[in-house]
Amino acid sequence: MEPAPIVMSARGVVKRFGDLCVLDGVSMDVRAGEVVVIIGPSGSGKTTFLRCLNHLERIDAGEILVHGRSVGYRPGPGRPVEERPKVVAERRRNIGFVFQRFNLFPHMTALENVAVAPVKVLGVPKEEAREQAHALLARVGLADKAASRPSALSGGQQQRVAIARALAMKPDLMLFDEPTSALDPEMVGEVVTVMKELVADGMTMIVVTHEMAFARSAADRLVMFDNGVIVEQGAPDDLATSAEENRTKAFLRRIDSSQ
Amino acid sequence: MAAGFDWAFFWQYLLSPSAVFLEGLWRTVYISVVAQLLGVLLGFVIALAQRSRFGALRWVGRCYVWLIRGTPLLVQLVIVYNGLAAAGVYRFSDVELGGFVLLGVVQAAVLTLAVNEAAYMAEIFRAALDAIDPGQTEAAQALGMTPTTTMRVVLLPQALRIIVPPLGNEFNLMMKSTSLLSVIGLQEMFLTAQSINSATFKTFEIFLVVACCYLALTTIWSFIQRFIERRLADPGRVIAPPSLRSRLGGTLLAGKGVR
Ligand SMILES: Nc1ncnc2c1ncn2[C@@H]1O[C@H](COP(=O)(O)OP(=O)(O)OP(=O)(O)O)[C@@H](O)[C@H]1O
Ligand SMILES: [Mg+2]
Numbered sequence: 001m002e003p004a005p006i007v008m009s010a011r012g013v014v015k016r017f018g019d020l021c022v023l024d025g026v027s028m029d030v031r032a033g034e035v036v037v038i039i040g041p042s043g044s045g046k047t048t049f050l051r052c053l054n055h056l057e058r059i060d061a062g063e064i065l066v067h068g069r070s071v072g073y074r075p076g077p078g079r080p081v082e083e084r085p086k087v088v089a090e091r092r093r094n095i096g097f098v099f100q101r102f103n104l105f106p107h108m109t110a111l112e113n114v115a116v117a118p119v120k121v122l123g124v125p126k127e128e129a130r131e132q133a134h135a136l137l138a139r140v141g142l143a144d145k146a147a148s149r150p151s152a153l154s155g156g157q158q159q160r161v162a163i164a165r166a167l168a169m170k171p172d173l174m175l176f177d178e179p180t181s182a183l184d185p186e187m188v189g190e191v192v193t194v195m196k197e198l199v200a201d202g203m204t205m206i207v208v209t210h211e212m213a214f215a216r217s218a219a220d221r222l223v224m225f226d227n228g229v230i231v232e233q234g235a236p237d238d239l240a241t242s243a244e245e246n247r248t249k250a251f252l253r254r255i256d257s258s259q
Numbered sequence: 260m261a262a263g264f265d266w267a268f269f270w271q272y273l274l275s276p277s278a279v280f281l282e283g284l285w286r287t288v289y290i291s292v293v294a295q296l297l298g299v300l301l302g303f304v305i306a307l308a309q310r311s312r313f314g315a316l317r318w319v320g321r322c323y324v325w326l327i328r329g330t331p332l333l334v335q336l337v338i339v340y341n342g343l344a345a346a347g348v349y350r351f352s353d354v355e356l357g358g359f360v361l362l363g364v365v366q367a368a369v370l371t372l373a374v375n376e377a378a379y380m381a382e383i384f385r386a387a388l389d390a391i392d393p394g395q396t397e398a399a400q401a402l403g404m405t406p407t408t409t410m411r412v413v414l415l416p417q418a419l420r421i422i423v424p425p426l427g428n429e430f431n432l433m434m435k436s437t438s439l440l441s442v443i444g445l446q447e448m449f450l451t452a453q454s455i456n457s458a459t460f461k462t463f464e465i466f467l468v469v470a471c472c473y474l475a476l477t478t479i480w481s482f483i484q485r486f487i488e489r490r491l492a493d494p495g496r497v498i499a500p501p502s503l504r505s506r507l508g509g510t511l512l513a514g515k516g517v518r
Contacts, residue, residue, distance in 0.1 A: 056397055085312075085406050093403035103398035107416050117402035120412050162398075169402060 013062035040225030096166030104150040156187030283451030294372035302380025327378035340367040387421040427484035
């Protein structure tokens with residue numbers, strides 16, 4: 001069987017904040033339909049890497065291509081030139097991003113949160129967007145919360161609205177930055193369930209999470225970051241449960257014992 | 260002065276003011292409203308300049324605020340109306356607009372008040388925009404919104420709620436600042452009172468009438484402001500209506516600033 005096409009390709013990505021080198025040459029390919037879970041200690045650059053993928057963060061060297069095209073840069077004389085914000089905005093449309101702290105728009109209802117981007121960015125007629133938004137809210141199990149403001153929703157509900165909001169743009173790549181780590185333990189399950197449904201639908205996903213149950217059951221590949229580099233990667237079963245000792249197992253034992 | 264307080268004179272001017280006096284009162288009102296509206300618009304533009312991704316624009320915005328806030332309104336008025344004319348740079352002259360004569364001095368007054376107000380409004384806009392969680396901008400960006408759409412759809416609606424209370428305070432100050440326009444010979448309420456004073460020598464009486472008029476204006480405004488605040492408030496949150504006492508107290512205490 002022919003391998004699926006590459007959706008995202010990072011080559012030697014370097015990111016510095018002043019003197020601090022947060023990403024020190026990260027390379028990774030993600031193919032269509034693949035689910036990649038990124039783990040690693042705090043401060044290892046996981047969030048930064050994810051943010052670089054849709055150009056919420058500039059990079060200092062290397063290259064990131066989504067569908068063969070850079071989101072934030074065009075080739076320039078010598079080094080790449082940053083694209084104008086308008087161009088970047090257009091190229092972000094088919095990349096969904098789910099934040100650790102939801103970042104829902106507080107002045108809009110759940111339905112408006114989901115419908116706003118299709119209307120304002122894609123020019124979808126309002127009625128059509130609202131219908132789609134209703135369907136998406138139903139898909140994440142929140143059909144009855146359409147009229148609620150984010151302030152009236154629980155953390156788990158807010159995160160599910162945020163996932164629906166990202167899906168409304170019909171992305172073909174979804175990025176999740178610790179989507180369950182700001183939630184009370186009893187709400188983790190409902191968000192993980194929604195994510196697993198996405199996996200079942202064949203969505204290409206890059207997920208930063210320490211939710212190992214999700215990683216084991218859903219991830220095609222586990223990638224371990226440390227100090228801004230990928231130190232290990234492979235099938236979750238090989239890395240997390242193999243007989244030999246490795247850094248991933250040591251790391252997972254550490255977070256297990258701290259929980 | 261043994262003459263005592265002339266109650267008859269006071270009541271007469273308060274309850275049935277002369278046409279000249281009413282004309283002055285009316286000018287105070289429309290100059291305040293127009294100058295405030297222009298000041299809000301210009302202030303927003305200055306705030307945008309201060310947040311621009313272009314360094315030169317940020318510099319222009321900062322210089323504007325520094326210059327305007329660093330000099331007294333009284334001095335600005337004299338420079339714009341008398342100074343520019345004396346130097347032969349520009350003389351404000353009356354223009355006729357469809358049968359309605361717009362006095363040169365009114366043009367100078369509105370322009371100066373608006374330019375002055377814009378500096379303060381720019382700071383208010385800036386503080387309000389800064390108060391919004393950066394996660395809001397990032398969420399909007401991640402959905403493919405351009406900076407303009409992000410501002411219009413996500414940031415401005417949230418900023419407006421923060422802006423209304425200080426904006427109300429600014430308008431209160433604006434109405435009182437119009438008394439300074441007497442210095443360039445604009446017949447608003449204060450100057451009208453002064454000419455009545457020089458004809459009648461009823462200084463205490465006539466300026467008490469003036470004070471009552473300003474107080475009436477600012478009180479009416481404080482009720483309008485409250486109404487707007489309630490309309491803009493998050494419907495999910497219930498705000499107890501303030502007592503009449505706190506309302507009046509607020510009016511009396513608000514805006515003691517001198518420019
Ligand atoms: N805007 C910024 N300015 C300066 N330093 C930053 C900035 N953002 C992140 N950093 C630093 O970069 C490093 C990597 O941060 P990052 O958020 O990517 O780590 P992480 O792997 O996501 O950690 P965590 O598990 O705690 O979320 C940290 O040392 C952090 O302090
Ligand atoms: Mg992180």
